[in-house]
Structures are given as C-alpha cells and as structure tokens.
Amino acid sequence: MDLLSSTPLACARFVTLKTTHGALPKSTHFLRPRIPTFSALMSPPSTAVLYENHGPPDTVTKLLELPPVEIKANDVCVKMLASPIHPSDLNIIEGVYPVRPPLPAVGGREGVGEVHSVGSSIQGLSPGDLVMMSPPSDGTWQTHVVKDQSFWHKIDKDTPVEYAATVSVNPLTALRMIEDFVDLNSGDAIVQNGATSMVGQCVIQLAKLRGIRTINIIRDRTGSDKAKEKLKKLGADEVYTQSQLDVKNVKSLLANVPEPVLGFNCVGGNAATLVLKFLRQGGTMVTYGGMAKKPVTVSTSAFIFKDLSLTGFYLQKWISSDKTQECREMLDYLLGLIREGKLKYDMELVPFSESHVALDKSLGKLGSQPKQVIKF
Amino acid sequence: MDLLSSTPLACARFVTLKTTHGALPKSTHFLRPRIPTFSALMSPPSTAVLYENHGPPDTVTKLLELPPVEIKANDVCVKMLASPIHPSDLNIIEGVYPVRPPLPAVGGREGVGEVHSVGSSIQGLSPGDLVMMSPPSDGTWQTHVVKDQSFWHKIDKDTPVEYAATVSVNPLTALRMIEDFVDLNSGDAIVQNGATSMVGQCVIQLAKLRGIRTINIIRDRTGSDKAKEKLKKLGADEVYTQSQLDVKNVKSLLANVPEPVLGFNCVGGNAATLVLKFLRQGGTMVTYGGMAKKPVTVSTSAFIFKDLSLTGFYLQKWISSDKTQECREMLDYLLGLIREGKLKYDMELVPFSESHVALDKSLGKLGSQPKQVIKF
Known part of the structure; x- marks a missing residue:
C-alpha cells in the first residue's frame, strides 16, 4: 500500500486504489505520511475524486479512499453533503486554469457540509453545524474535508444543501x-x-x-x-x-x-x-x-x-483581494433570497457513487445538461 | 452667377466656380444670400475648399471664392494662416464620420489665423491678434473665417503658426x-x-x-x-x-x-x-x-x-462635454512646451494653391507622408 504526499488539503492519507472509470492508475508514487502523535484528533477516512496528473478529467480522475488526517487546533473536519462540478473545476484538472493546486489533488472548490469534529481551539462551530466553504478552496469532491476554520462559513440549517453548495461561485x-x-x-x-x-x-x-x-x-x-x-x-x-x-x-x-x-x-x-x-x-x-x-x-x-x-x-481575483467578510455577507444575502424562493436555478443532484457520470455530463459528452451537483 | 446657401459658417457668399482638380461642379444650386443692411461690417471675400456632396475628397472638393459675409456684433473675422488636413477631415468629407456639417460645407476643423476685424461687441480681441480655433469647428480651409468669438482663443504671437494650427487635435x-x-x-x-x-x-x-x-x-x-x-x-x-x-x-x-x-x-x-x-x-x-x-x-x-x-x-466627445476652458488651459500648456522646444512633430507646409496636392498626399496616394498643413 502506497502513501499519498501532501494533497491540497495539506494532509497525507492512505490510499485505496480505484478509479472512477475502472482502470487502475499506472503510477502511484506517493510519499509516506507524517505519523501523528498518539493523542491526536483524527478525521474519518475520506473517499475522494483525485487526480495525480493534469489531463482529460474523465481519464485522469480516480475515486480513492484517503486515510484519516490529524485535525489540528484550528481545523474543522466537515462531512461533505454536496459539491458542484463547474467548468473551471474541469479546467483546473486539465491544467489550463490559473488556479493550480499542487498534485496530486482532490477536485472541486465549492461545497457544503456538516461539521463532524473540531480542533481544540475552535469556537463558534460545533458538530452538526451546517457550513459552506468560503472562500472557495481546493478539494471539495470528497466525503470528509479537514481545513482551517477560516475556510468555513456557518449558515442557516434551513438552507437547501444543493443551493448552499453552489451559491458562492x-x-x-x-x-x-x-x-x-x-x-x-x-x-x-x-x-x-x-x-x-x-x-x-x-x-x-x-x-x-x-x-x-x-x-x-x-x-x-x-x-x-x-x-x-x-x-x-x-x-x-x-x-x-x-x-x-x-x-x-x-x-x-x-x-x-x-x-x-x-x-x-x-x-x-x-x-x-x-x-x-x-x-x-x-x-x-x-x-x-x-x-x-x-x-x-x-x-x-x-x-x-x-x-x-x-x-x-x-x-x-475578487475573492483573493481580502474580501472574505464582504463576500460572506453577500452569500448570506443570496442564501436569504434562496430560502424565500426569490432565487432559484437548475441543478441535477447526482449520488457520489455516480460522480463519473456527472463528470461526463459536465464535459458535455451527453449533450446540454443542467449543472451537476455531487450529493455525498 | 449662383449664390451659395448657408455654409457651415452660417454665412452666404457669391461663388466663383473652380474645382481643386480642374473639373467644374455639375450642380451648383445655391440660394441667394440675405442682403446685409447698408451699414453692416463685412468680411473680405474668402477663397475656400468646399464640397457640396459627400464622396472621395479628391473629387468632391472644389476651390471656390465665397462672397463677403456680415460680421455680427459677437463675430470675429480671422484671416487664416494655417490649417492641417486630418484623416478625420477626409472622413467628414466622405460622409463616414459622426461629425456631419450641413452641405455645402468648407473642409477642415482646426487652424490658426490673425484677427482681421471684429464685431461691435467684441472685447479682448483686436485686429492683428494671433488666434486659434478652439473648440475645433467646421470650415477652416479658407482664407477668411467669420465665427462667434467663443470659437477663438488668443495665443502668444511667438508661437510658430504650423504648431498653433495643429495643437488642438x-x-x-x-x-x-x-x-x-x-x-x-x-x-x-x-x-x-x-x-x-x-x-x-x-x-x-x-x-x-x-x-x-x-x-x-x-x-x-x-x-x-x-x-x-x-x-x-x-x-x-x-x-x-x-x-x-x-x-x-x-x-x-x-x-x-x-x-x-x-x-x-x-x-x-x-x-x-x-x-x-x-x-x-x-x-x-x-x-x-x-x-x-x-x-x-x-x-x-x-x-x-x-x-x-x-x-x-x-x-x-471630450470637447463637447463643456470643457472649453479646461481645454484652452491645456492648449496653452502644450503651446508653452512647443515654444520651449520640448514638443515637436513632423509636418509639411503646403501653399493653399497646392491644397489639392496636400489632399492627395493625405489620402495616401503618394505613399507615406508627414502631416499636411495648408499655409494660406
């Protein structure tokens, strides 16, 4: 069993090899993870859509199980509920987008989930809270995401998850x-x-x-x-x-x-x-x-x-100009409109196990389709 | 002898028919001028490059003598010294420019001259003053231009006329x-x-x-x-x-x-x-x-x-947004640089009698040429 080098999530996980399209990856030269201290708080293992090299998203991505990672003092571990597939996500995997996470990387940059566990310094977020990723960041196409609390924005639990997953882009x-x-x-x-x-x-x-x-x-x-x-x-x-x-x-x-x-x-x-x-x-x-x-x-x-x-x-560019707070106020405004039924749009929810079909649809291989949203 | 209807100079003149390229105009259906009162102050006759219809500038323009016009109380009559030929002047004659003087019209929109005589209400301008047209206005390709004083900007007599003629565009x-x-x-x-x-x-x-x-x-x-x-x-x-x-x-x-x-x-x-x-x-x-x-x-x-x-x-557009004063301050700044030798550019001075050659050069018929400036 090989070990995965630091992913965009800055963590290292054990890897179960399985591709979304059936074929095993040819090369999986992964590094060993740092061994966590005995008492460290750990995330659950995470199933992820991962790519090691840039290329056509339907051939370079694989569905893999990543090992637990340490949840540090300022980290929040989120059980993902939904994450969309955007054209820019595909361009990032193709390597033709200015955003270039270090490889290997987990796909996706936007999504919503439920807090699973929090680091020792976290205040204001508790297990069970509904949170969305804001600002967008790499690696949402997986069941459990561990990231610094600054990436998570707590939202109203009445928000439909498919909208919370898609509102920030x-x-x-x-x-x-x-x-x-x-x-x-x-x-x-x-x-x-x-x-x-x-x-x-x-x-x-x-x-x-x-x-x-x-x-x-x-x-x-x-x-x-x-x-x-x-x-x-x-x-x-x-x-x-x-x-x-x-x-x-x-x-x-x-x-x-x-x-x-x-x-x-x-x-x-x-x-x-x-x-x-x-x-x-x-x-x-x-x-x-x-x-x-x-x-x-x-x-x-x-x-x-x-x-x-x-x-x-x-x-x-707009987000990276230090507008996180302003950005979140706007997201709350938009989510308010959504909850009031004043803002709606077409989406197709797809089970995570069918994410390769969602990928094919997003690539236009099955004609014009609504926005594909992975539901975990 | 036919009479010319109101030109862009809002005056009417007697016409001597002669084209810059030799051919007589086919149609010269001109209106009679208003007869000025006996005591009215009159301009000298003016020789002008005029066009009756839009078309290729080398075929539709004619060199004509226009009759004297009345110099009203707020008018200034200027003996032109120099006026350039710009691509936009050619486009106006062709009828493909947003500026469309009523036809027939005298060509040119920029130039410098010496005050010949002034209307009864004029203060601050006297015969002999060097003035440039600012803001640019129709009808500078003629020996004598009569326009409201608001079109004339008095400048330093030490200014080289070819620069004063070309600075405002x-x-x-x-x-x-x-x-x-x-x-x-x-x-x-x-x-x-x-x-x-x-x-x-x-x-x-x-x-x-x-x-x-x-x-x-x-x-x-x-x-x-x-x-x-x-x-x-x-x-x-x-x-x-x-x-x-x-x-x-x-x-x-x-x-x-x-x-x-x-x-x-x-x-x-x-x-x-x-x-x-x-x-x-x-x-x-x-x-x-x-x-x-x-x-x-x-x-x-x-x-x-x-x-x-x-x-x-x-x-x-910039000039028409009521920036005459700001514009003139900038022209004075530019003319200052010119007089100090800090701003210079290529021009070719052409006698008025050769304006058809200057037109041909400006139309690119004789290869790449410096800016043509008619000298009266």
Missing part, C-alpha cells in the same frame, strides 16, 4: 457583475449571452429584484422554446436565440426594453458581438467566460464613436 | 489619453502602435516629460530604420516594427522597460493585438483610431485572467 458572480461595473438604476437594462447558464439565470432574477430589465441571448438548439419559457418565468424580459438576431439592427427588436447599458459575455465569438450590438452608447461589456472558445471581435469605431468599454470579471 | 489627444485613463507614475510604461503619427510623436514626448517610458510599434516599410532613429531622438525608449514582434513572447524583448500598464491603438488588427500582448496584468488599451480598417480581436481569457480593459477616446 455562480450566484456571487452574477451579483458582483451587476453591482461592480455600472451604476445601474431601476429601469435600466442588461444584455447577456449564455443566459441559460447558472450565472445567466441568477442575473435575470437579481436584476429583476432591482427593477432592471434583461435581454437574454441563448443558443439555437432543440428545446430552445422551452428554455425561453423557463427564463421568462424567472423574469427575463426578452429572450432571443442567436439566429433570431441575424437581422440588420438588433435594437429594432426591442419594444419596451431600453437599450442596455451593461452586457455580460460568457461565450465569445458571434454571441459576444451580439451583446455589443445591443449595448447603448457608452455601454460596458463584461466578459466572464469563453464557452465558444472564440475571441471577442470589436470594430475600432465601436470604441471611438460608440464609446464602448470592455472588461473582464474573475471571481477568484 | 493631435497633441491634445495625446495629452488627454496620457492623463485620463490610468493613474500613471514616473517609471511606468506605455505601449502604442502607429507611433510615427502625430499623436504617437506627442505621446513619446509628453510621456518622457513625466518620466514615463514608451514602447513604440511602427509599420514595416522602407525607411523604418530612419523612422526608429527619429522616434528615439524624440525620447522613445523602444521602437519595434511589427515584424520584429513576430516572436512567441513579446515581453522577452523588453530589457529595462517595465511591462506597460497603458496602451494606445490607432491601427486595429494585428497592430492592436501586439499592444495587448505587451500590456501587463490589469492593463488598459485605449483605441483612438483604426488606420488598418481592421477590428480589434481579444481572447476571452485576456479579459478574465489578464484583467485587460479596452476602451476608446474620441476628442470631439
């Missing part, structure tokens, strides 16, 4: 983008592409709560009529497929919605061009994703005469 | 772009393309005066070595032709110059991409021209992870 992105770039007033409008995404759904609802109208662009695909209906039920003012916008002047389609002053782009390519076309004089487009893997193309006259500004949003 | 653009977008400190760096342009030359010198380094990108062409030398003499820290930047990592070329925080783009296409490549994390690119007539292309990751912001600068 996408809904927070939507909230920050609405708040941070343009001074919006009730009656203003926002245009966004990728509107069926979790961020997109949140933008619609958070905007509506502020009296802000939304113009939403979605892909042409089977079921786009249903998708339109769904977004309109969430509060979308206008929803167009890209092909509907293949007209000379997209603004001629706007009936009662004013020209938008702010645009969100998570796609790139033509879908970004459509956002730019809708924007009013002096408008701003914020890019926060690049799902089409195509660049944004802008005429020089759009900068000079239409006075457009283009910028980007990267939640990780 | 390009040098002011350079100054505003350095001042308005990023809080620059001594030791910071700027990257720009189109560095041999008049704005580019001013950026180099105004930056150097502030201890700011410049990285300059120029076109590949015969004489690029000479152009490099020239820019370095003005104070450029680094000058590269585009082909020199066809390397994997442009930043590896920077020896002692820090990664730039601000970039200026007046070209578009690949030259804009090069500016973006040089910019440091969180940098800003300001587009103020599109000489290559190609769009700006940006990867979504440049927005998200490199945190780049792209925006535009349009002097006309």
